[in-house]
Structure formats: structure tokens, C-alpha cells
Amino acid sequence: MASQRSNSGFLTDFFTVGPHAGAHRVAVRAAVSVFVPLLVLVVLDRPQWTMFAAFGAFTSLYARGQQHARRAGEQIVVGSVLTVLVTAGTALSLMPQRELAVILGGTLVAGATSLLSDGMRWHPPGPLFPVFAFTAVTSLPHDPRNVPVAFAVAALAAAFSVVVSQVGRVRVESSRGGADGAKKVVLPRFDLAQVLSVEANRRRAMLFAGGALVAGLVGAVVGSLYGSTHAYWAMVAVVAGLTGATRRARLTRGLHRLIGTFAGVGLAALILPLYPRGVVAVLVLTVLQAAAELFVGRNYGIALIFVTPLALLMGQLGHEVAVGPLLFDRAAETAVGCVVAMLLLYATRVRARQSGR
Helix, strand or coil: CHHCCCCCCCCHHCCCCCCCCHHHHHHHHHHHHEEEEEEEHHCCHHHHHHHHHHHHHHHCCCCCCHHHHHHHHHHHHHHHHHHHHHHHHHHHHCCCHHHHHHHHHHHHHHHHHHHHHHHCCCCCCCCHHHHHHHHHHCCCCCCCCCCHHHHHHHHHHHHHHHHHCCCCCCHHHHCCCCHHHHHHCCHHHHHHHHHHHCCHHHHHHHHHHEEEEEHHHHHHHHHHHCCCCCHHHHHHHHHHHCCCCCCCHHHHHHHHHHHHHHHHHHHHHHHHHCCCCCCHHHHHHHHHHHHHHHHCCHHHHHHHHHHHHHHHHHHHHHHCCCHHHHHHHHHHHHHHHHHCCCCCCCHHHHHHHCCCC
């Protein structure tokens, strides 16, 4: 009976679409934060820089429910982290063994940003976006001259996202008589010793790092069988599948990632063969970003239907490759990452039972 109730609860979680809860405001902020920097780069005929801007614009996805002062502080920190990772990824992509740099570097990023997230209480929590930004940029070939460009473009996009996220401050301060503006920025504090003193934080960081390493290595081996160079998608998928407050939440998220990605590959198969470029591509990306943010907090699987073509089109805008193999790689490497995540969750459950926790 207990097992039946557990399965019923799991299925309920999987199909539940949460309340709207002001998702449209976050969607608009995210859409504007992506649209403007990408449009500027396309107009300047620098599509190869759009990935730097897109990852800087991920800053807008953080601290969605915080007051403006705390939102600004968290976004400044996250934007700085993303800018550093984009710059480091561009520099490390110059290494002869680029795939090794992706896997080892992504492993370190997963563990380190997990601790940062726990210590500063980021929302959304976990190292997903930092790992995605670092591994995606590192996986592509870059010119040495792109290193300072990556820093400048990502930093400007992140700064623009912070500004966009503060637009509502004027309305709030007017309605509250300026109360919200008492503190313009509240930076989150981080005490490494305190974070490491909490066993759950250490376990999470080790789980994220270990999962990223295993998924990257398995993804690279599997990819070598059919010529894939996207093992980092397995790393991103495993991090997504290991994010959650409970084991059931993580399992639900992992299955959402898997099934949502497969559905998203289907949508991408309709969009990418049309070869949207330039301003058209930016408009499509903006719509997909807004749609993803409308659902990411309500049902992760539905959000992935839009996130998948968003990520693929973002890559195509700066570094175009054949569509068919790209779609297959996305599905296969995501499956690898989700399977690794579920096996790790099972292994940690068995170990917890054996230790009596």
C-alpha cells in the first residue's frame, strides 16, 4: 500500500502544473534580457558572440521572487560568476584536448557552484546554469581574441539583465512611499567554512561533481561511437536530474528532463530546418525563452519542450552544424545524463539505508 501511495504521488508530481504565481513577469524580464543583447550583436553582424550574451542574460532567471534590493544583490553575484565562467570557458577552449577541459572543468564548476548556491541561497538553486554556460562555451572552438570579447559581452548582458530586473522598483517604491529603496542592493554573504561545516552541503557538492564527471565520461564514450562532440549535454542533464529538495523531486525532475527533451527535439525538428537566422532567429529565441519561463516553475517537463529548441538554436546562431546529427546528439546525450542521475540517486538511497540515515 505504501508503495502504491508513493507511485501515485510520483505520478501526481509528474503531471501537475503549478499555479501561475506571476510567471509572466519573469518571462517578460527574461525575454527582454535575451532579446536586446542578441539583437544588437546580430545588427552588428557578430552572431558568433551571441552565445556569450545569452549566458550573461541567464542572470535574469535568478531571484525571481525576491524584493528588488535582494534580487539586485543575488543577480550581481550570479552575473559575475557566469561572466567568469564564460571567459574561462573561452580561454580553455583553446587547449588541444578541449573535451577533457569540458569534462574536468565542468566537474569543478558543478561542485564549486553547488557550494556557492547553498551558501548564498540562490534561486533557482544548484549549479545547472553555471555548468551549462561553462561547458557549452568550452566545447566550441574559439579564436584567442575572443577571450576579452567573451568577458565584455557576457558582463554587459549580465548588467543589462540586472537593470531590466529592477524596472519594477519605481512602481513598487511609489506605491510604498520609497520603502523598497531603503537599500538599493543587498549582496548575499558567503562563508566557505560555514558552508562546508554542513554535511548536506558537502554531500550535494560531491554528488553534483561526481555526477558531472561520470556523465561527461560516459557521454564522451557513447558519443565516440557515432561522432558526437556534445558530451556536455550529458553533464547538464545529470546536474538537472540531481537538483531537488527530495529524492522524489529529483526523480520527477530527471524524467521531466528526459521526456521534455525528447518532445523539445521534436519541436526543434520543425524549427531548425527552416534555418532561422539574424533578426528572425533572435525573435524565435525570445519567444522560446519567454515560453520556457512561463512553465519552468510550474512543470519542468513542459518548460523543456521550449528550452531544447532554445538551446539548439542558440548554438546554431553562432556555430551552425548539420541539423539531423545535432538533434540525435541532444536526445542521446540527455538520455545518458538522466540515466546516470537516476543510478546515482538509487546508489545514494541504498547507501543511506545501509548507514541508517
